[in-house]
Amino acid sequence: MTTTSAGPLPQAEGRRGAGAATLRDVARLAGVSIKTVSNVVNDYPHVRPTTRQRVEEAIRTLDYQPNLTARTLRSGRTGALALAVPELRLPYFAELADEVIRAAERRGMVVLIEQTNRDRQREVDLLASARLRMVDGLLFSPLVLGIEDAALIEIDTPLVLLGERMFHPSVDHVTMRNVEAARAATEYLLHRGRRRIAVVGVHPGEVIGTAGLRLRGYREALEHAGIEVDERLFGVADLWHLREGDEATRTLIDSGVDFDAVFAFNDTLALGAIHALRSAGREVPDDVAVMGFDNSDEGMYSIPGLTTIDPGRRRIAESAVDVLLNRIENRGSAARHVEVGFSVVVRESA
Amino acid sequence: MTTTSAGPLPQAEGRRGAGAATLRDVARLAGVSIKTVSNVVNDYPHVRPTTRQRVEEAIRTLDYQPNLTARTLRSGRTGALALAVPELRLPYFAELADEVIRAAERRGMVVLIEQTNRDRQREVDLLASARLRMVDGLLFSPLVLGIEDAALIEIDTPLVLLGERMFHPSVDHVTMRNVEAARAATEYLLHRGRRRIAVVGVHPGEVIGTAGLRLRGYREALEHAGIEVDERLFGVADLWHLREGDEATRTLIDSGVDFDAVFAFNDTLALGAIHALRSAGREVPDDVAVMGFDNSDEGMYSIPGLTTIDPGRRRIAESAVDVLLNRIENRGSAARHVEVGFSVVVRESA
DNA sequence: TAAGCTCTCTACAACGTTGCACACGGCGGT
């Protein structure tokens, strides 16, 4: 039961060999206690200037750098946050990640990225993952989780949801105004005289996801204008990649239904739609106007330049990091719901 | 806003209140020692089945999950690696990051992303950063550091350089075959009968960076074909964004120099070039053929589809992670230099 | 002169985990 601690002392190591310098090494060199070195490192004020100098010199000599892991263990704070997105290669998320990393950096944080690959199981696993222990909080942009999964997001790790407000009001959300923006996009097309507006990117039956909300905005605009919604104009596209935009648009064309505009639910789909239209000999915007959504870089120099919605990605990133840090600082506080503004970016395609 | 927490002692919490369960809690509940729980968690074989069951039940009851930070402190391994890229919004790097994250995940690792924003100081700082302590190794894609900075990359953290082999042979590199691929791209254009081939993306004076190497491949192809290199066909573009591709190409057009092909040093530049050419009334590929480099998603559905070089991004990501893990396992081993293969992807633009 | 204060510095204990050494009981072989 008890161990006699006879045997060799642990001092065998000839001091500094491998590994980085620690507080202990600095303390030994400077002839002070470990804690004093720690105090110097952390700018504790009550250290005699001469002592401070000696310590600082030792720090330089040994090129000491604090071990963040040990600090984390002690303090409970890692200085890192996780960003979970469906797929980084989608321009919207790449640009979002870019902005989040910048925003986090300004606040001294670093970002770990997880991809959920539009796989439900991965979204579920992520929330339960021990990985979250490596991180102070999570920014999560769910793609397939829905309200029926509300229980899953009740986790201990501070969490901010991005995208749309679909869960408990008790969870922080930072969202774009999907319905209003989609409505504005549709109204812009109507205002330009288009009356047969197809949509590309529909998820049949979805109500509360991105596709559902944007479709709702579209419906609202039409209804408000007294135009009947024609479901034959719905282009279904599960994924929002170029290929799907192209295929959904071809399907619409082949179906023979008449339309003079396409409202694509993101820019990538819109570019795919343009491709399909031009391949079929229809001019954009003369024959068919095309409207995107996202204002990603790829639409800026396309031909024709893509008219689209700027959903305020940068402010989303900023707010998301702020809200998350706030939540980390103050776990008990009331949930915040931030909705950032949007704008219609007019270029040539519509 | 703040509450004075006078009064109650911190022990008021009736055990499990805040914080997650630890080995200690599980041990207490299962009536065994901490170490035994640890043994169960780590699949140590010599645990009696009945004991194991009891412990596992306690683990489930308390929803115990190991604290990765503590593990890290103990073991020295974090299970994370850093990927440093110039800018995540550039499609090449977004897709690279995507692939790196996938490759890392297959090996049980998670990825932290740093952006250097093509800022020299940030590249320098990154290498010296304490942040690296949070990570087992670094995949670094330098943009502006050059051979003159060789001293800077002598760091303790395991490091693999991506892009081109420009540093000490004593450092691991995973690179694409820039010279050979650019030569193949140029030869393809020559083979198609083009003789006045402009290049877009030149960095004047650069020898050993991406731009320099691709320009070398271009030169080699021309020289081998007995065609003189005409510097008036060099389109300078510092950044490789759509805008710069467009502007550089406009400059070429405005200069009045004659050309029947453009070899852009990446796909984004190529798309910018196509935009400029079409705006100027030149047909692609009839008047001017356009060749890109990267085979990023954006070129797949552009109009016309972009002919380009596939540099083997996926294999780069795979190899990079493998080489890095290898380096982490075995610090003393000889440096490895992996060059992955490439291919010419023919679509419509050339 | 004693009490009290400030300044400077220190020892100790924890954060949660795992490697190490060992204790204990039973078993098989000599």
Added chain:
DNA sequence: ACCGCCGTGTGCAACGTTGTAGAGAGCTTA
């Protein structure tokens, strides 16, 4: 009977850091 071994389980120490409590020196104040 003895030895050694195997299977099972334990306690201790350590990873590098920081919060807390307090020690000792020098100063002021009554």
